[in-house]
Amino acid sequence: MEKQLVQLTVNGEEHDVVIRPNQTLVEVLRENLELTGTKEGCGEGACGTCTVLLNGKPVRSCLTLAVEAQGKEIVTIEGLVSNGQLHPVQKAFIEHGAIQCGFCTPAMILTAKALLDESPKPTEEEARWAISGVVCRCTGYAKIVEAIMAAAGE
Amino acid sequence: MHGICQDRGSHHGRSRGVTERENSIMAEHTLVGKRVARIDSLGKATGQARYTADLTLPRMLYGKVLRSPHAHARILHIDTSKAEKLRGVRAIVAGKDTAGERWGVFRYTRDQQLLPVDKVRYIGEDVAAVAAEDEETAMEALELIEVEYEVLPAVFDPLEAMQEGAPRIHDHAENNINIHVPIEVGDVERGFRESYYVREDHFVNSEYTYCQAEPYAIVANYDLAGNLEVWMPNASPHTKAKALSNLLRMPLSKVKVRNVYTGGAFGGRSDIFPGEFIAALLSMKAGRPVRLVYTREESFTGVRQAHSMIVDLKTGVTRDGTFLANEIKVVMDGGAYSSTGPIATSVPFLVWEETYRLPNVRFNGYRVYTNKPIRGMYRCHGRAFLGGLGMQLDMIAEELGIDPVEMRLRNALKTGDTQATGSKIISCGLSEAIQQAAEKSGWQEKRGKLPYGKGIGIGANGMMVGFPMGIRGGSSAMIKFNEDGGATLISGVVDNGQGNDSMVVQVAADVLGLRMEDINLVSGDSEITPLDQGAYSQTAAFVSANAVKAAAIDAKEQILDIASDMLDAMVEELDIKEGQVFVKVRPERNVWLGKVIRTALLQDTPIMGRGSYIPRIDQKREWVSNPKGQHAGTFSFGAVVAEVEVDTETGQVRVTQVTGAHDCGFAINPMAVEGQLEGSVASGGVGATLLEEHYWDGGQMLNANMLEYKVPLSVDMPQITPIIVESVDPEGPFGAKEAGLWGSMNMFQAIGNAIYDAIGVWIKDFPITPDKVLKALEENKDS
Numbered sequence: 001m002e003k004q005l006v007q008l009t010v011n012g013e014e015h016d017v018v019i020r021p022n023q024t025l026v027e028v029l030r031e032n033l034e035l036t037g038t039k040e041g042c043g044e045g046a047c048g049t050c051t052v053l054l055n056g057k058p059v060r061s062c063l064t065l066a067v068e069a070q071g072k073e074i075v076t077i078e079g080l081v082s083n084g085q086l087h088p089v090q091k092a093f094i095e096h097g098a099i100q101c102g103f104c105t106p107a108m109i110l111t112a113k114a115l116l117d118e119s120p121k122p123t124e125e126e127a128r129w130a131i132s133g134v135v136c137r138c139t140g141y142a143k144i145v146e147a148i149m150a151a152a153g154e
Numbered sequence: 155m156h157g158i159c160q161d162r163g164s165h166h167g168r169s170r171g172v173t174e175r176e177n178s179i180m181a182e183h184t185l186v187g188k189r190v191a192r193i194d195s196l197g198k199a200t201g202q203a204r205y206t207a208d209l210t211l212p213r214m215l216y217g218k219v220l221r222s223p224h225a226h227a228r229i230l231h232i233d234t235s236k237a238e239k240l241r242g243v244r245a246i247v248a249g250k251d252t253a254g255e256r257w258g259v260f261r262y263t264r265d266q267q268l269l270p271v272d273k274v275r276y277i278g279e280d281v282a283a284v285a286a287e288d289e290e291t292a293m294e295a296l297e298l299i300e301v302e303y304e305v306l307p308a309v310f311d312p313l314e315a316m317q318e319g320a321p322r323i324h325d326h327a328e329n330n331i332n333i334h335v336p337i338e339v340g341d342v343e344r345g346f347r348e349s350y351y352v353r354e355d356h357f358v359n360s361e362y363t364y365c366q367a368e369p370y371a372i373v374a375n376y377d378l379a380g381n382l383e384v385w386m387p388n389a390s391p392h393t394k395a396k397a398l399s400n401l402l403r404m405p406l407s408k409v410k411v412r413n414v415y416t417g418g419a420f421g422g423r424s425d426i427f428p429g430e431f432i433a434a435l436l437s438m439k440a441g442r443p444v445r446l447v448y449t450r451e452e453s454f455t456g457v458r459q460a461h462s463m464i465v466d467l468k469t470g471v472t473r474d475g476t477f478l479a480n481e482i483k484v485v486m487d488g489g490a491y492s493s494t495g496p497i498a499t500s501v502p503f504l505v506w507e508e509t510y511r512l513p514n515v516r517f518n519g520y521r522v523y524t525n526k527p528i529r530g531m532y533r534c535h536g537r538a539f540l541g542g543l544g545m546q547l548d549m550i551a552e553e554l555g556i557d558p559v560e561m562r563l564r565n566a567l568k569t570g571d572t573q574a575t576g577s578k579i580i581s582c583g584l585s586e587a588i589q590q591a592a593e594k595s596g597w598q599e600k601r602g603k604l605p606y607g608k609g610i611g612i613g614a615n616g617m618m619v620g621f622p623m624g625i626r627g628g629s630s631a632m633i634k635f636n637e638d639g640g641a642t643l644i645s646g647v648v649d650n651g652q653g654n655d656s657m658v659v660q661v662a663a664d665v666l667g668l669r670m671e672d673i674n675l676v677s678g679d680s681e682i683t684p685l686d687q688g689a690y691s692q693t694a695a696f697v698s699a700n701a702v703k704a705a706a707i708d709a710k711e712q713i714l715d716i717a718s719d720m721l722d723a724m725v726e727e728l729d730i731k732e733g734q735v736f737v738k739v740r741p742e743r744n745v746w747l748g749k750v751i752r753t754a755l756l757q758d759t760p761i762m763g764r765g766s767y768i769p770r771i772d773q774k775r776e777w778v779s780n781p782k783g784q785h786a787g788t789f790s791f792g793a794v795v796a797e798v799e800v801d802t803e804t805g806q807v808r809v810t811q812v813t814g815a816h817d818c819g820f821a822i823n824p825m826a827v828e829g830q831l832e833g834s835v836a837s838g839g840v841g842a843t844l845l846e847e848h849y850w851d852g853g854q855m856l857n858a859n860m861l862e863y864k865v866p867l868s869v870d871m872p873q874i875t876p877i878i879v880e881s882v883d884p885e886g887p888f889g890a891k892e893a894g895l896w897g898s899m900n901m902f903q904a905i906g907n908a909i910y911d912a913i914g915v916w917i918k919d920f921p922i923t924p925d926k927v928l929k930a931l932e933e934n935k936d937s
Contacts (some may be wrong), residue, residue, distance in 0.1 A: 036208035037201020039417075041367055042450040046860035049367060077201035090199040094191050097825035100833065101651025102198030103367035109199060109369030132869045135860065137367050137418050138651050140832035140839075140897075141868040143825075 006070055010035065011079025017066070025069050026050040029076060037077035037106050041135070051107035052076050054134035056118075058111045058133075060151035077106035080113065089113050092151035093144070100138035107134045112148045121152055177890025184731070185664040186888050189825040192656035194415070194649065194671060203415045206371040206385050207447045214373070215285040217436050217446035218292035219429070220458070222274035222281050225525035225853030226308035226321060229273055229301065232282055237298035242291035245440035245669035246299070247432065248282040251590060255401045257426055260443025260777075263333070263492035265324055266528075268401060268431040273306070275323055276489035277602050278455035279851045281430040285436040285444045295566050305820050310852055312522035313464065322525040323490065332488050333521040337503060337781050339574045340514030342787040345479025352479075355546050355846040357465040359538030359920040361487065361529070364460075365837070365865055368417020369453040374433035375443040382409050382434055387416035387422040389650055389677075392626060395680035397426035402434060410681040419650035420837065421531035422458050424690050425493050429456070439658025452757025454858035455717035458530035459848065460496060461486040461521070465539050467546050475554050475561045479514040482506070484539055488521040489528040495521050496777035497621070498529065505899065506543055507574040508616030508789050510565040515574050525853045530543045533838040533898040534617065534692075538920045541843075544613045545916060548907045557601070558907065559592045562614050562793070569881070575771075577618075577785045581891070583817030583881035584791035588614050590877050595795035596906050601911065611907025613900035614793040618786035620693040621890045622775050628768030629698040630684040631705040633662060635761045639733050641666065643705070646686025647698035652894060653826040654694040658702040660888060665706035666713075667730030668747075684766075692892035695822065696787060696885070697767050702931060703887040704765025705933070712761045713747065716754045720745050770885070788883050790891040792816040794835075794900035796872070798908040799898035802931060805924030807909060808870075809840050814876035814900065819891030824878060828892040831876040834894040838898025841866045843905045845923050 001020045008015050010033060029035045029052070038061060041049030045063040052061045053075035080087040086133045089112045092098070099105050108131055115122055115130040122130065127148040128141070136144065198204035234246045249271035258264035269280055278502045282299050286292040307321040314320055315330040323330055372386040382404060386708065388394050391411035399406040416423060419746055427445055437444040448456060463486050470479040484502050488495060499519040507515065551561040567573065569582040592598070592612065600610045618629065631645040643662050649655040655677055656670075676682055687693050687703075715724045717735040721743055729738050734742035756759050769787025774780060794814035800807050812835050821827040845864045849856040857863045882889030902920060910916050915930040 030208070034210070035201070036204065040207070041369065042860045044450070044859060044861060047367070047450075077199075086199070093199050094195040097189070097192070097195075097829050098201055098491070099192065099195040099198045099366060100653065100829055101418040102194065102203050102207065102415060103651075104200050105198045105668070128868045128871075132867045135365075135367065135865055135867065137365060137420070137837045137865065138833045139829055140834070140836035140874060141871050142832040142874050143829055145868065 006067055008066065008069055008074060008151055010074045011076060013125050019066055021067050024062050025052065025064040025066045028066040029061060033094065035076050035078050039106060049104050049107050051110055051134060053114055054112055056114060058114045075110065077110060083084065087113060088154050089116065089151045092147040096143050096147040096150055098139065098143040098147035104134055104136045108136065108144055112151065115151055124149055184663055184667065185660050185670065186822055186826055187310040190660060190670065192653050192826065193659055193675070194655055205368055205415045205417055206373055206387055209373045209385055209414070209445070211373065211375055211443035213915050214443040214445055215287065215440055216289040216292050217283055217285045217433055217444045218289065218296055219280050220282040222277060224274060224303055224305050225277050226306040226323065227303035228306060229281065230304055231302040233300040234282065237284060237295040240291065240295050240298060242287040243284060243295045244287065244442065245285040245436045247435045247439060251435060253401070253403050255403070257397055257401055258492045259425060259494050260496055263495050266412050268428040268754035273568055275301045276525050278527060279490065280432060283432045283436060285440050300711070301358065308853055310524050310526055310850065313522055315522050315524050316355045323525060327523055330523040331520055332492055332523050333499045333778065334936065335496065335499045335517065335519040335778055335781065337515065337517040337575060342479050342481060342514045342516045345514035346470045348479045350473040351550060352468065352470040353546060353550055354468045355542065355918060356917045357467070357538065357542030359463045361459050361462045362842055362846040363454055363863065364420045364422035364532055364850065365860065366418035366420065366422060369450055370427070370448040370457050371446065372429045372433040373445045374430065374437040376434065376437040380408050380862050383412055384430055384434060385414045386411045386430050387419065387423050389419045389648055389690050391648065391678050391680040392646065392685055393424065393688060394426055394430065396685065398430060398434060400432055411679070412923045413666060413678040416650040419689060420533050423650060424688065425458065425530055427457055429561060438604060450860060451858040454863070455527045455855050457670060457732060458493065458528055460532035461488060461529040463537065464537050465542050467542055469546055469550060470792060473554065475551060475564050477510060477565050480512055484519045486519070486521045486555040487524050487526065487529065489524060489526045491528045493528050493530045498531060498535045500777050500781060502539040504618060504785065505534065505536055505540050505615060509614060511567060511571060512574045528856070533834065534895050537842065537899055537902055538839065540615060540899060541906055541920065542918065544903025545906045548910065549916065558612055559588060559597060559882045562588050562612070566614070575785065580788050580885060581819060581881040581883040582791055583879040584614065584616060587791055587817050587879045588793040590815040590879060591793040591795045591813050594875060594877060597681035597795060604911065607802060607912055608912065609908040609912025610795060611904045612793060612795050613903030613907070615791065615899035616668055617692060617790045617895050617899060619696045619788045619790055620687065620691050620769050620771070620786045622771055622773055623687050624773065625763060626685060626687050628766060629686040629701040630766035631701040633705050633709045633763035635751045637748060637752055639746065639751055642676060642712050643702065644676045644683055645702050646678065646683040648686065648687045648689040649692055650688065652830060653823065654689060654698065657695060657826065658699050661699050662706040665703060666710055668733060672733065688699060692894055695887065695890045695892055697769060698824065699887045699890065700767035701765050704767060705763040708765050709761055709763025713750055713765070716757070716759070717745055717750045717764030720753060722751065741870055783919055788885055788891050790817055790819065792896035792900060794897060794904045796901065796904035798905060798912055800909060800927060801910045802913060804888045805927035807844055807922060807927060809872040809905060812872045813875040814815055814896055815879050816893060816896040817879040817881045818893040819883040819886045820880050820889035821878045822888065822890050823914060827893040828876045829877055831896050832874050832894060833902060835874050836866045836871060839901030840870060842898065842921065843902050844890045844923070877914065
């Protein structure tokens, strides 16, 4: 398949990447841009581990072609630290013990950020539903929900 | 050196009472017992934590594995010539490129060639592999490899596999029996004769899978000097290195299993798998690094699953519900190879004897070969089995008119008891855990009193903290200091996500009067860090942290010894806080730790802390040949109360509330302990009891993907109330034992019993899916 030149805006930075049109966004983020904070858990949209923000909305980057993301703002976990400061959701996850193996953490944090951007004071039920697209095998989700509610309280 | 429990003398010619030192340390915790943020969480929250598939080495190749489409077949010929000619292919390996060695966890279970030479025994077994410039080329090359098979008859059911005339999977295994563990204690027949009530039940449980968040992955890098470096999610770098060294016929010291973040293990990252062997072979052949990342499907079928089980239970009790006799038979589907076979086959019994007083028991465990993928340990073995026993206990309680909580308390092990096969209990909070879980959940007000469709049930467990593992059963640690007073801790401890790295730093910092951020950690590397059992058999806190504590105490003693001259005070009068060594009664008399470190260097007595711990177990105990004697250094205990709502129209069971108490000995970091409890209510609990199982067409797994293998999501989870019980173990560091297996050991029985309370039916077939609930209701109506 012929490669093509594509411009992607990731975490506020513009990148020129040469890719095949069938490459998924997760593949391009990880392999071409070395943004390995985005994880690939299943490759078929089931586990949610590859979640990134596309124009502020959580999407599964394994079901998104990189070419579709042209002209959109892509935010990955690496883009959440600003001026050396952690995002409040990151801080809450750390302080509330919401991180165990950490493999789903980038997806969980980005999903929680998108929720709080849209709905700054969610109910616990809303927080639970918001992250229901991301599988975690370690935490039982309890402390993740707790962290999101704490971040919302700030 | 045995931890801090013996008077170790001194490197400086002075003998000290370590117990006294221990007491002074116990008296003033700055960190231990506190809810502290884990040291690994910053990297994980920011995407900086690197997992195996994130690693890239210069000139790295991409590996892919060709897998068997047959459940049982002889490999007649493998032709790789076409694949070799494909542009971008750099190496191809198959069975003929191996030394033909077989691996098994025990000498007597070495039955698996990780790239088989003669035949394949399950669908998905590794047959050949390619390393190429990119993954697409590697996949294309797989299609060009021609394998000629002679398909053999296969068998997929363990009971069929045991029949005369069944296809023979391994030449050495008569009736395909891989392992038989017989255990007999006391006079079982007499126990039954003297019983007031005897009951027999039959339980079954399907296979299920870890489904760790991280798919399996390996990076291997072989150099011309003969060093092999390997990165992979693993629970025990030393175990992996030993296996690779045997299989590749390389010196152990040349196999260097490196530390890398691991995205969950749950028992499924301990054994050796073909992936690392294949990646190593490819790297050796190509002379370049190779990365091999499993697809999710390969992670389901090509690593490990949990055993399915068929269980027959017979229990006899006195009129007041005291156990008099147990007879237990378990048949486990082991899949194609042994893996941890002898352990897997024994643990279902052990977790029962670790919970209750059993005067007369007979156990027969059979692990049977079938032409299915290989089974290993998953959040311990035999939970379904324990679930059955825990449900049968409730059935008996009902027959005798005894409350299930009371029935458990009457039989519960206590401190000072000896288990059926001879392990002494040195600390036990089982009764407290049962009582607290019952009390906090409102058991008295709810049991038998909730409206139809709602119910409450309890489960309880004991759990070995470690088991005989020979030289790999202990841990050691070192601490060195930098001239600025900061330290580096070197420990074999392994962290798969449960927080073991953070735990040992917390322990060392607490003892040394430093902040956690003052201590660097080097852990879990088979070349650099000392031998350790790994994140295996629940021993990281009890064994690894014990070794670290001993090393920290050793370093502290050396520091105080140097400082005593500098401050003109007795060692006993000194302590360290926030990097200052000071006189306890006159804190203004102090010296900066960095200065003490420098002074020690100039005096040619550099501060080097050293500690080790090996649990006091009977090293002659053996799983099959000698299952008696002290099995583990200590045991943890727990109880769970689950509340359910059953929709009798749809058969759907929803767990609404879980209240559980766990005797972890002592919670080094309560937040991390709670996290372990909560996590085990999910994957090993709600998931394994109600949702997770595999479907098969013969040897073909039909749901090797996350769309059809259903795991609990956030919205499936109950409210969880974790209760920490601290029995303060006399051996454990600060009294700590383990915290990982509380929910998962108890959820089967708690949910099964709660369903009975809700709708009056016992479901003895796990997982308890809606169809089984409806069928049970239907049968109940008919009867």
